[in-house]
Amino acid sequence: MTAAGPEGTDREPPPPVEELLERRFLVRVASLPEDARMLLLLAAAEPSGEPALVWRAAAALGIDAEAAAAAEAQGLLAAGPKLRPRHPLVRSAIYQAASLAERRRAHQALAEACDPQLDADRRAWHRAQAALGPDEQVARELEQAAERARARSGHAAQAALLARAAELSPDPVRRAERALEAAAAELAGGRAQAAAALVAGAAGAPLPPLGRARALALTGALERALGSEQAAQTLLAAAAALAEPDPPAARRAMGEALEAALAAGRPDQLARVARAAAAAGAPGPPADAPAALLCGLGALYGGRPQAAAGELRRALSALEAAEEPQLEALALQAAAELGELEALDGLSRRRLARARRQLDPQLLCEALLVRAERVELARGRLGAAELAAAEARALAEAAARPELAVGVQALELRIACWRGREAAARALLGAAAGDAGQGALCLLELGLGRYQAALAAARRALPPDPAPCPGPALCDLVEAAVRAGRPEEAAGALARLRARASALGGDLALGLCERAGALAGAPQDAEAHHRQAIFRLARAGFVAERARAHLLYGEWLRRQRRRRQAREELRAAQEAFSAIGAEAFLARAERELAATGERARRERAEAPSPLTAQEAAIARLVCEGASNPEIAARLFISRRTVEYHLSKVFNKLGVSSRTQLARVAIEA
DSSP states (O other): OOSBOTTSOBOOOOOOHHHHHHHHHHHHHHTSOHHHHHHHHHHHHOTTOOHHHHHHHHHHTTOOHHHHHHHHHTTOEEOSSSOEESSHHHHHHHHHHSOHHHHHHHHHHHHHHSOTTTTHHHHHHHHHHHOSSOOHHHHHHHHHHHHHHHHTTOHHHHHHHHHHHHHTOSSHHHHHHHHHHHHHHHHHTTOHHHHHHHHHHHTTOOOOHHHHHHHHHHHHHHHHHTTOTTHHHHHHHHHHHHTTTOHHHHHHHHHHHHHHHHHHTOHHHHHHHHHHHHHHHOSOOTTOHHHHHHHHHHHHHTTOGGGHHHHHHHHHHHHHHSOOGGGHHHHHHHHHHHTOHHHHHHHHHHHHHHHHHHTOHHHHHHHHHHHIIIIITTTTOHHHHHHHHHHHHHHHHHTTOHHHHHHHHHHHHHHHHHHTOHHHHHHHHTTTOSHHHHHHHHHHHHHHTOHHHHHHHHHHHSOOTTSOOOHHHHHHHHHHHHHTTOHHHHHHHHHHHHHHHHHHOSHHHHHHHHHHHHHHSOGGGHHHHHHHHHHHHHHHTOHHHHHHHHHHHHHHHHHTTOHHHHHHHHHHHHHHHHHHTOHHHHHHHHHHHHHTTOOOOOSSOOSOOSSOHHHHHHHHHHHTTOOHHHHHHHHTOOHHHHHHHHHHHHHHHTOOSHHHHHHHHHHO
């Protein structure tokens, strides 16, 4: 069909199917008595379909049960546990076709039918829909309902209530303030575009200085969510504007500026924000965790790492006793910089538990990614990291959040590199480009023994000196440069690593420094460095890094023709890599063992798992004791899908019950 008539004249194309159906429904509605039409409008205006509420409103309008019978006879009303139009298109057609006066009458009746104590939120919403124009009393009721929604982490409901409260606010200042609060709720719920529209609508309002400063902070947070490089600068300006009237808000804005600068990956911007953060964070009372965090991270990223360690450890100590959700992202960053695995474990576990309670998809996805990257991978628990990645991917897809999916792909890339799965890693690399992706690629190349390629990836991953750089990345650069025949480059990276370790201390930083020093330091000190690296990394709890220290020590011993001692270290590396599932490093350890004259013995089957990623995720949750409904909720799939995949798991693994599946997992 075309839009052109037989003589070539234009005519309108046929209407969409939905519109045709709505027209047919309205023909049936028009044939009903007035009471039946009003009952249908009441049911359409109350989405819960609560029969008692709808009938109370109907009774107030003088509508009796015969009206329902007439609507049911026309196939327009479904009466049962819920009283609602039979089809969503019926509801849409009835509500849109009603006049404004009819809609107001229906909402007013429904508002009066709501209990003002037990159902205050619904009552406020219907009162708002019945309002003819600005009404401050109704706006306040909506604002109170929004606060209750916020306590339930209902960001979408909170935003909708506040946006309507803004529309009903007679005072232009309160209208703008409520619109900005609605924008903040939209942003918290991950709807940045909706938040941007509300912020734009509030622009130009005659806000007082504090209101303008808070609006600027919200603009910066919005820019950060949209990936703008301007975000850090905007948040920095907001922190300065908030410093005198609202110091806690100023520190929150400064913390967000620091996070934005870290995410942007621009050393000059990070240094500028860090200097401002250090100034904003000091001085503070001994128990002031926000001040200590800002001061410590500001000193670290501002080029004064020697002043950072004490402040950061003081902040982490204060946060162990008090839950501060707004500080957790910075606290996790501080714990990661210090290599404090126990603090990382506690903070990430607490954040994950709160995200599960709040059912916030964005917070839950971010919490899963942080825990997997900074705790599970550090402890060599690749299976747990894969489970977290599968759950995070389901969340990102269910929420239609591509920016979250990028974070999931970066984690999957790192897992693939630890696993030694080159094809999978190459496929993921494009989606996880940047420093993190190149750093993971360097790890893969080191495991495969391709040192020139590892060196090239390490160079791309690291910012130039004197920008701060993670210890593991510097240590990888040293190993790649030494093995690629670039001792001068290795020496430069070792100097940076030693400066970092000297300033921050801690077993991880010192252990990595010892491991790198064994490769690039004075040859006569190599063995002492190797032993110290193993000792410190074991005490720090970083299983995978310790296994690599055993491997390097074993390789060094073999080249010193001390084969018996080399076998001991290489066996320790082989057993650790086998338990972890790090296939590329495992193969490298086995090659070295073979060179000592010993045949490598694997304690695990070499065959890859027959399960897909989703099947493996379901199997692990079953082994943790989760029920099918709980698994469905965790992975955002239906119960039937869980049952389908679980039957495939049983068939592939040759088991017939959840108990047998758990036993297979334990034995594996």
